Amino acid sequence: MNANPAGNGGSPETWGEGRLAALEVVEAALPPPVTEGMVLEATDIHVSFGGVRALRGASLRIPAGTIVGLIGPNGSGKSTLFDVINGFTVPDSGRVRAFGEDITDLNPWNRARLGMCRTFQANHIDPNLTVYENLITGAFLSIGGGVFTSVFQFPAPRRGQRQAAELTRAVARLMDLEKVLDVRAGVLSFGGQRRAEIGRSIMSRPRLLLLDEPSAGMDSHEASDLLGLVTRLQSDLGFAVCLIEHFVRIVFDHCAIVYALAEGQVIAEGTPDEVSSSPAAQEHYLGEQ
Numbered sequence: 001m002n003a004n005p006a007g008n009g010g011s012p013e014t015w016g017e018g019r020l021a022a023l024e025v026v027e028a029a030l031p032p033p034v035t036e037g038m039v040l041e042a043t044d045i046h047v048s049f050g051g052v053r054a055l056r057g058a059s060l061r062i063p064a065g066t067i068v069g070l071i072g073p074n075g076s077g078k079s080t081l082f083d084v085i086n087g088f089t090v091p092d093s094g095r096v097r098a099f100g101e102d103i104t105d106l107n108p109w110n111r112a113r114l115g116m117c118r119t120f121q122a123n124h125i126d127p128n129l130t131v132y133e134n135l136i137t138g139a140f141l142s143i144g145g146g147v148f149t150s151v152f153q154f155p156a157p158r159r160g161q162r163q164a165a166e167l168t169r170a171v172a173r174l175m176d177l178e179k180v181l182d183v184r185a186g187v188l189s190f191g192g193q194r195r196a197e198i199g200r201s202i203m204s205r206p207r208l209l210l211l212d213e214p215s216a217g218m219d220s221h222e223a224s225d226l227l228g229l230v231t232r233l234q235s236d237l238g239f240a241v242c243l244i245e246h247f248v249r250i251v252f253d254h255c256a257i258v259y260a261l262a263e264g265q266v267i268a269e270g271t272p273d274e275v276s277s278s279p280a281a282q283e284h285y286l287g288e289q
């Protein structure tokens, strides 16, 4: 990000204060993050689409409070693994555990209620709604707790509306969208649209955030800025993140743990140093960079 990521024209000091206040609002709305052990374990996942074996025994573990990066060539099964994790695709075999329970048979909706939030490779914001409206729809995903119930349930709807509005503004502040809240999302820059999408995910109160190529379509500088923003949010708010990213250097800079996939299998996993020096990753993938 630039020196004044909020883009509010204030000094770094005033920006810092505003950010702190926004963080407090968001932190109060989020469910308590998982603080130890594994947030997610996907074990020995197999998925075939007709004759295409998209995943062949892939396993992935996301520790609490960590950013995990998923890299691999196009078609190596990264998005399919996300689909299995969030319940869009039922695996042929393998199990998924999250937040301490086996969720393999849970539908995506109920996984979202547990705190699993996802963005997609293509933008999924509504270009005709304002940024504010796009953000606030994220709150509706977390039915069963927090903002949604307080907005729509008797006896305190007004207070709930105020809380939802306050949360939306706080998330906008953290995502550098404060000045464009009333702008139609479709006219934002590509980066702005991606920030709005991530902001909407945060509105849905994640304990685990899955980001599928959040920087798709960006150059490496914009991608690095965006991942810097995600890293900061993660460390301030404590949820776990797993992200798919094609700029490998940026993954190594921002992720504590990296998984490299090729042809539906994990060919290397570990710290950025371990993965970057792995002969299998070099041979299949990194050598081509």
Ligand code: ADP
Pocket (backbone or CB within 6 Å): 049, 052, 053, 054, 072, 073, 074, 075, 076, 077, 078, 079, 080, 081
């Ligand atoms: P990545 O995200 O790593 O680029 P994907 O998980 O999207 O890879 O795809 C893995 C493989 O599965 C590819 O060969 C892709 O064509 C295939 N695939 C993915 N989704 C489907 C689907 N819904 N139907 C058929 N084939 C699919």
Ligand code: MG
Pocket (backbone or CB within 6 Å): 078, 079, 080, 121
């Ligand atoms: Mg993909």
